[in-house]
Amino acid sequence: MSPTVVVIGGGYGGSAAAKALDDVADVVLVEPKDAFFHAVGALRAVVDPEFLPRVFFPYDKLLTNGRVVRDRAVRVEPGRVTLASGEEIAADYIVLATGSGYPFPAKSDVDDTAAAQLKYRQAHAALRAADRVLLLGAGPVGLEFAGEIKDAWPRKKVVIVDPAADILGGYEPGLREEIRRQLTALDVRLVLGTALKENPPTAPGEHGTFHVTTVSDVDITADIWFRCFGVVPSTAYLAGALTDARLASGEVAVTDTLQVKGQDTVFALGDITDIPEAKRGGSAARHAAVVADNIKALMAGSGELVTYQPGPAAILLPLGPSGGAAQLPGQGVLGPEAAAQYKGADLLTGRFGKLFGTHTD
Template sequence: MPNKVVVVGGGYGGSAAAKALDGVSDVVLVEPKEAFFHAVGALRAAVNPEFLPRIFFPYDKLLAFGRVVRDRAVRVEPGRVTLASGEELAADYIVLATGSGYPFPAKTDVDDTAAAQQKYREAQANIDAAEHVLLLGAGPVGLEFAGEIKHVWPEKKVVIVDPVADILSEYDPELREEVRRQLAELDIQLVLGSPLKKNPPTEPGARGTFHVSTASDVDITANIWFRCFGVVPQTAYLTGALADVRRPNGQVAVSETLQVKGQDTVFALGDITDIAEPKQASAANRHVEVVAGNIKALIEGKRELAAYQPGPAAIILPLGPTGGAAQLPGRGIAGPDVTSQFKGADLLTGRLGQLFGVGGV
């Protein structure tokens, strides 16, 4: 009998891991969403309804030999995955790849594709009706979202508020300078170094004019706001022998081989790992190479496993389809031309189409 591998979570890392192990072992991918959600393109989908279908990819052509189970893991322990339906999956190896939650529209927590798309269409209509947009959070999500909004509606006033003193402080000063230059050209206002005294009275993404002020008494009037911070690792399902590897922040303790600490047959990758590096889809893909290679090695009876080494700080930050900046290892700081070559109008949808054997749905 072939070894059974259960991959829990069908995001960037989970889908790629399942694909890499398909045929090498008996793979089951557990994922509650009807289709893969391409979070890299989510912010553009929130402003451009024509782009929206391109961020959903059905799972039915991902695996040639394994299967995808549309369900949610509620208990995971070595050798067994229990689903919300009550089904139990025995596993020789388990890959934890459940990723993280993040406020809408950077991510969606809606499992049904039609319902998720409707939520994005409503957001687009609400932004369209607003004259002033407030974004809370000056990290990559807030900055990218501001650029997408300004590309579609250059006349709108967009304000970004964050208690941090500067943007992108974990990256090189030259990158920050280039991003600030483009934000100024787009007339995007940064209000940094002071939080809001109180959150807006309306729900995020809802229409409704409001007035707020920062702790430093900067007054802001807007018609809509969005929360652009708050990563939450999705690991509440860990039980039994795996309960102790879940850190207080929800991340999972892993060794350099990406095996869960204290476990030989359970691996973790992507956003849920406690590796000190930016939580990006590119990092998850690098994790996949190590995890899939190590599981193959164990199946073949090898004892030497590969170790994962985090790469240098890197980021590709679009500010609309033709803007943005990047910090690339070995290439330094790049401006809009290079950034748009990497992410630009496509936002990597073509590459995902190859992985899933389809175009966007």
């Protein structure tokens, strides 16, 4: 009998870890969604409904030997996982990969693919009808969303509000300058260093004209708004000895081998970890490789565990299919050509098609 590895969460890191262990362990992937949601393409899917089907990848071809259980983990402790259905799964190893919540539309908050796609189409219709758009948050999501909106509808007025004094803090000045230059060319208005006195009266993504004022007395009129900030780690299910590793932020404390602190057979990866780095799908995939190697080493009973070290700050920020900029290790700041080359028109959908067995192009 092969050891049982239960992976909680089928996002970027969880799916990669499950796939990497499928040949050597009895893998059980627990995931409430019926398909992987490729969040990198989410904002493109809002402005272009034809792109929408390309960001959903069914799990049925991910694993050859293991199984995917469509359910939600409600209690996880060393050696045992309890699901919302009441089923309990005994586990030799557990991988915590539940990621984080984030406001729609940057992430889907619906488990059923058909219902999720309907929600994105409704958001598209509301956004299409709006002449003026307000985005709250000038981080990567707000900036990328502005670029997508302006590429699809160049005449729409887009305003971004953020309390931060500048965009993309922590990155090189040249990157900020390049992104600001492109935003100016797109006629995207940045209102920085201030916040709204109160949120708009309409719900996020709801069409309806409103007027708001910032703390610095900037008046803004818009027809729709979206919240583009607010990462919340999804770790409320931790129980027993694992609660000791859950921090006040909701993140999980891990060692440099990505084992949950105080645990030998429980690992964590991706957005829920307390690793000091940007929460990105690429980071989660790198975590997954370390976790898979370490579980294999523990199963074999030989060799030291490998460690994970965060790399330097890096980002690929598209502003529509042909705009954007990047800051990459060893390459410095790169312009729109590089952003288009690395993410481009398909936003990495081809790569995930291969992972999930939906196509091999």
